[in-house]
Amino acid sequence: MNKITFIINGEKRSIYVEPNDVLLDVLRDKLGLKSPKCGCERGDCGACSVLLNGKSVRSCLVFAIEVDGCEIETVEGISQNGLSVVQEAFIEMNSFQCGFCAPGVVIATTELLRKNSTPTKEEIKEALAGNLCRCTGYTPILEAVEKISHHNKHNSDNTGGTNE
Amino acid sequence: MVVAHDFLYQKPSTLLDALKLRAQYGEKCSLLAGGTDLVVNIKERRISPDIVIDIKGIPEFSILEERDGSIFIGSAITFTELIESPLIKSRVPIIAESAHTVASVGVRNRATLVGNICSAVPSLDSAPALLVYKTDVVVESVDGKRIIPIDKWFVAPKKTALQNNEIVLGVLVEIPNSENGTAYMKLGRYSGEDLAQAGVGIMISKNLEYKIAFCAVGPVPRRALKVEAFLNGKEFSSITNELSEIIQSEISPITDIRASKEYRRHMVDVLVERGIKLALSRLQGE
Amino acid sequence: MSKYRFVGKGVERIDGREKVSGAAIYTDDLEFGPDLLYAEIVESSEAHAKIVSIDVTEAEKVEGVVQIFTGKDFPYKFGLYMKDRYIFAQDIVRFIGEQVAAVVARDPKAAKKAAELIKIEYELLTPVFSQMDAISENPVLLHPDLGEYPHVPWFFPKENTNIAHWRKTKRGDLDGGFKDADLILEETFEVPRYAHCAIETHVVISKYDYSGRLTVWASSQSPYTQRHLFAEALAPLGIKHKDVRVIAPHVGGGFGGKAGVTMEILAAALATKMKGHPVKIRWSREQEFYNTYQRLGVVAKLKLGLKKDGSITALQHQLYWDAGAYVEYGANVVNAVGLSATGPYKIPAISIDSLCIYTNLPPGGAYRGFGYSEFLFGLESLMDQAAEKLGIDAVEFRLKNAISKGDTLAYGAHMNPNGLKQAITEVAKEIEWGKEVVSIDPEKVLCKGFSLLWKAPAMPPNASSSAFIKFNEDGSLNILVSGMDIGQGYLTVMAQIAAEILSVPPNKIRVENPDTDRNPYEWQTVASHVTWSCGNAVKKAAIHIREQIFDLMERAFKVSKDNFYLEDDGVKSHLDPSFYLAFKDFVVFGIPMDDGSFRGGPITGVGTFLPEFSSAKSDPETGQGGHPNVHYTVGAAAVLLEVDKKSGQIKVLKAVEAIDAGQAINPDLVKGQITGGLLQGLATVLYEDMRFNDKGRLLNPNFTDYKIPTTKDIPEEIVPIIIEVPQPDGPFGARGVGEQTMIPVAPMIANALYNGLGIRIKSMPITAEKVAMAILEKEKN
Structure with missing residues (x-):
């Protein structure tokens, strides 16, 4: 067992892991963070996405031992001080059906909007292309993000705007 | 799992x-x-x-910088870092273009170009890009440093020239000294992320010197030297029968789950034609 | 504008907030504490073989292993419509991936390590991978005991063959129909297998406690059906229905794949041997591909007779289904198609033979569309061919032959009210049918294709639903039902139906996924029937509550109950405009009387629905006599494609689909079904391509090589059109649309390609490669 220390959703935690423990399993089973979902186990579906040092990664493709000293954010962290603009937009647009892909899509969208608060439709598609959704046909997801982008564009034209 | x-x-x-x-x-x-x-x-x-x-x-592996007319890409440099690098985009743009076709954001945030070439799978997207430049793979062992030119790197499917006591430090990509246009043409089963059914990297310089490389249409990614020789100095309008024959002689695709060899053969001609036109339009656009 | 207050409105999903915040609990998210055991299933590496021996010696030595089981530990059969399956393989394995043994361990790593060490020796038997081979002369028999398998009375297995069920539907004078025809077309179409690809794989946890109670937590579309099958299969252990409890949390997509019982029974069975401990199984993505159900493959032979004026004289439709190693559920897909393979057309002479055939491939079963996508590919392709041969426009041809209310169906009953012709007209208008489109890019072609759709719920005649509703102290409501929200928005729709009757807004109503101990019976969430069936039950339960309220008003206020009505979360009176009694003031605590006593008390409602007109009883040779389908949902769809003539790549520029929802309870959710269903349909046509090798092994059990679409692969524009010709026996006129949205896609793509390029592709999928090669072939000739 190896001790690792990292910041998870703003809280510093130390835990013991085996070298072959996968980050997704550790988040879910050792830390009780259930928003990252197991969908494909090989990085194809994006359901297990988390932010690692601010970048979205497939937690099924990361050994937990690798994140020693890193900062991780999950949808629990994004939600803890009230739902974000991204989440509210998804709710308003009935963006999800079964909802299993939703946490991963929230992570990918959050990353995108932090980098670029006014993405184009093509940029949104590119950012979310790694998150498979079998229910929605993606349209209501993309529409929600476009709506935020338009809103931010409108705001930044006036005030400089906010993202996320 | x-x-x-x-x-x-x-x-x-x-x-x-x-x-x-x-x-x-x-x-x-x-x-x-x-x-x-x-x-x-x-x-x-x-x-x-x-x-x-x-x-x-290890700090050395995270270096991405210009060194004496070349660009060094350390082994820990991710595809996202390449895509976002102004240096890459301005000097060796086909690397950024091909990086963009690898998987999706969440994978590119983690996956590295060097990791990609170390996998040595026939379909690897980074290979045609590196092959059209003069690229060296820099490896080191306790016995010292070794430079392996990229065209000697891919030995067989999933096998590289790396010895089992060596580690790749990075790749050194020479910045072309003449103005050029490039294009990476990837055939996937759809627009979303996919492993290449066929890939063609193209660089054309102002004086009509052509560099063309393939992936996924032979056991290893490789330059198409006969095609280049045929094209060099010529204006291009479309694929002729003669050119097609040369292209077809340079590839040896197989039928697998992603495509039949017949479709791959057919599409390499198409990709070369479209890629050359795109590279030329980029060259002229500059 | 809707004439209702809450029905017909695009209200926010009631489960939206929890899903987007990560709060929604799916089966894999449940915690069971440190006593949880993990099971790893050992699977057959052979498609058809006798199990000679199973050696667990090395596996047992792995630290953390608690116990190892093989088929002999569970000699129990199960099956939904036909009991042809054992929980674990007994002596024979019949597909690669079939469960042979299980390791139960303290942690998943130990379970996996041990599973890798189990050695199984097989004696190989000849496998059969094609349904046509399976019905050739003297084939290898996969189920020599077929004649003894228990099955529902409307199945007709053929003993000593590989035909597990043969549905025949015959009506009218077929020979005469073809004799009268001016044109006869004969074609064969092929549709391969497909996978559901819900992003959540199957997960189940089961616990058999020391009191003899079996609790199963499952990602499921069918909690009650699962309870029933567990109780039946495990009856030899003395387990009764009341002892079995199925709890179904949120489910991460179903599409038919989580209907019935597949791997859930493994955990249930293992738990009975591990008394006191919860046992968990989570399918890997790979297992999800080959050991749940797959969509059945089919070879469809069609013969169509027509008059010069475009009227259809006769249709012969023979469907040979590759149903896989076990057909306990899949045989009903075959049955459903056997009743409906005419499509939504008026045809005077009909002969349908739908054959369910065993092969040594994974079991076939329910998949969104339940066989209709498969047969419509051939039928709707052939209708286009017929129209072209007769020189009639494809849309006009369909308008001429489209089925109408009251027309006789293949099995003799009559067609329900429907807006098919309206759908055709509106889709044609939206896609600008008849207006020529030309690409400015010489390497590309623009083309349009059209298709109709229809589908009936395929269910036993006594498939039923029930609902409880209870008022809470503040006038909010809990609805208890046992359908599953598999994403379609069922929970929200049930809330809207109750809201409409009771005048309580949906945001004051809680509806959750079920626990069979608490929630009343529901057959299953399949067949696009829950809005209709369970909606009726909820509506009845709400009316039950309303009637109790009116009775209470009459008793408390001594005014005839006819004078009261519900509005704004309370009761109002036609007699006295100032009268208003809020629900919160009486629905639990009662109405105070002058003498200090109270009237009323907690108000709860009960509703039940069973389609009493439905019957599966019919002549086995003709299918005539019964009323097996409750109604059909119909519609039309069209696409505008841009095809790259060299690469064969297809871009969908525009997709239009009109569907007759009867009454859209929530139009926003209906549109969600259309955009989602269309893309799933497009995926099966354009990208998904299941490949088996010559040993019967699936070569692409992953998303790397089984391509489901991404954000970059969606149509540029989708126009959903909702038609509303009410279903007389539906709640507010509603009927289901969930499956129907995906089924017209394959033929409309095939038709568009023919219209644009002159290539007629008769096998799915229609990948870029197939299109490019067909174009090359055509240029060569």
């Missing part, structure tokens, strides 16, 4: 420590950068290393 295989994990902070571990464990060790291939390979039991050496703690 849990990983049932047990292994040791080391994250050395110096190159020397890493090289010593590499020398000690040889083929029993796996090098970990982005892990996007490695973790799957261990999970699915394709490899069972005794030790995994995480190279992300």
Whole structure:
């Protein structure tokens, strides 16, 4: 067992892991963070996405031992001080059906909007292309993000705007 | 899916420590950068290393910089870093373009170009881009440094020229000295992420010197030297029968789950034609 | 504008907030504490073989292993419509991936390690991978005991063959129909297998406690059906229905794949041997591909007779289904198609033969569309061919032959009210049918294709639903039902139906996924029937509550109950405009009387629905006599494609689909079904391509090589059109649309390609490669 220390959703935690423990399993089973979902186990579906040092990664493709000293954010962290603009937009647009892909899509969208608060439709598609959704046909997801982008564009034209 | 295989994990902070571990464990060790291939390979039991050496703690591997007319891309540099690098975009743009076709954001944030070429799968997207430039793979072992030109790097499917006591430091890509236009043409089964059914990298310089390289249409990615020789100095309008014959003689595609060899053959002609036109339009646009 | 207050409105999903915040709990998210055991299933590496021996010696030595089981530990059969399956393989394995043994361990790593060490020796038997081979002369028999398998009375297995069920539907004078025809077309179409690809794989946890109670937590579309099958299969252990409890948390997509019982029974069975401990199984993505159900493959032979004026004289439709190693559920897909393979057309002479055939491939079963996508590919392709041969426009041809209310169906009953012709007209208008489109890019072609759709719920005649509703102290409501929200928005729709009757807004109503101990019976969430069936039950339960309220008003206020009505979360009176009694003031605590006593008390409602007109009883040779389908949902769809003539790549520029929802309870959710269903349909046509090798092994059980679409692969524009010709026996006129949205896609793509390029592709999928090669072939000739 190896001790690792990292910041998870703003809280510093130390835990013991085996070298072959996968980050997704550790988040879910050792830390009780259930928003990252197991969908494909090989990085194809994006359901297990988390932010690692601010970048979205497939937690099924990361050994937990690798994140020693890193900062991780999950949808629990994004939600803890009230739902974000991204989440509210998804709710308003009935963006999800079964909802299993939703946490991963929230992570990918959050990353995108932090980098670029006014993405184009093509940029949104590119950012979310790694998150498979079998229910929605993606349209209501993309529409929600476009709506935020338009809103931010409108705001930044006036005030400089906010993202996320 | 849990990983049932047990292994040791080391994250050395110096190159020397890493090289010593590499020398000690040889083929029993796996090098970990982005892990996007490695973790799957261990999970699915394709490899069972005794030790995994995480190279992300070594500063040299995270260098992306211009060095004497070349660009050094360290082994821990991710595809996202390449896509976002102004240096890459302005000097060796086909690397950024091909990086963009690799998987998706969440994988590119982790996966590295060097990891990609170390996999040596026939379909790897980074290869045509590196092949059209003068690229060297810089490797080191406890015995010293070695430079392997990219066209000697890919030995066989999933096999590179790397010795089992060596670690790749990075690749050194020479910045072309003349104005040029480039294009990476990738055939996938759809627009979303896919492994290439066929890939063509193209660079055309102002004086009509052509560089063309393929992936996924032969056992290893490679330059199409006969095609280049045929085209050099010529204005291009479309694929002629003569050119097609030369192209077809340079490839040896197989039928697999992603495409038939017939479709691959057909599409390489199409990709070459479209790629040349795109590269030329980019050249003229500059 | 809707004439209702809450029905017909695009209200926010009631489960939206929890899903987007990561709060929604799916089966894999449940915690069971440190006593949880993990099971790893050992699967057959052979497609058809006798199990000679199973050696667990090395596996047992792995630290953490608690116990190892093989088939002999569970000699129990199960099956939904036909009991042809054992929980674990007994002596024979019949597909690669079939469960042979299980390791139960303290942690998943130990379970996996041990599973890798189990050695199984097989004696190989000849496998059969094609349904046509399976019905050739003297084939290898996969189920020599077929004649003894228990099955529902409307199945007709053929003993000593590989035909597990043969549905025949015959009506009218077929020979005469073809004799009268001016044109006869004969074609064969092929549709391969497909996978559901819900992003959540199957997960189940089961616990058999020391009191003899079996609790199963499952990602499921069918909690009650699962309870029933567990109780039946495990009856030899003395387990009764009341002892079995199925709890179904949120489910991460179903598409038919989580209907019935597949791997859930493994955990249930293992738990009975591990008394006191919860046992968990989570399918890997790979297992999800080959050991749940797959969509059945089919070879469809069609013969169509027509008059010069475009009227259809006769249709012969023979469907040979590759149903896989076990057909306990899949045989009903075959049955459903056997009743409906005419499509939504008026045809005077009909002969349908739908054959369910065993092969040594993974079991076939329910998949969104339940066989209709498969047969419509051939039928709707052939209708286009017929129209072209007769020189009639494809849309006009369909308008001429489209089925109408009251027309006789293949099995003799009559067609329900429907807006098919309206759908055709509106889709044609939206896609600008008849207006020529030309690409400015010489390497590309623009083309349009059209298709109709229809589908009936395929269910036993006594498939039923029930609902409880209870008022809470503040006037909010809990609805208890046992359908599953598999993403379609069922929970929200049930809330809207109750809201409409009771005048309580949906945001004051809680509806959750079920626990069979608490929630009343529901057959299953399949067949696009829950809005209709369970909606009726909820509506009845709400009316039950309303009637109790009116009775209470009459008793408390001594005014005839006819004078009261519900509005704004309370009761109002036609007699006295100032009268208003808020629900919160009486629905639990009662109405105070002058003498200090109270009237009323907690108000709860009960509703039940069973389609009493439905019957599966019919002549086995003709299918005539019964009323097996409750109604059909119909519609039309069209696409505008841009095809790259060299690469064969297809871009969908525009997709239009009109569907007759009867009454859209929530139009926003209906549109969600259309955009989602269309893309799933497009995926099966354009990208998904299941490949088996010559040993019967699936070569692409992953998303790397089984391509489901991403954000970059969606149509540029989708126009959903909702038609509303009410279903007389539906709640507010509603009927289901969930499956129907995906089924017209394959033929409309095939038709568009023919219209634009003159290539007629008769096998799915229609990948870029197939299109490019067909174009090359055509240029060569």
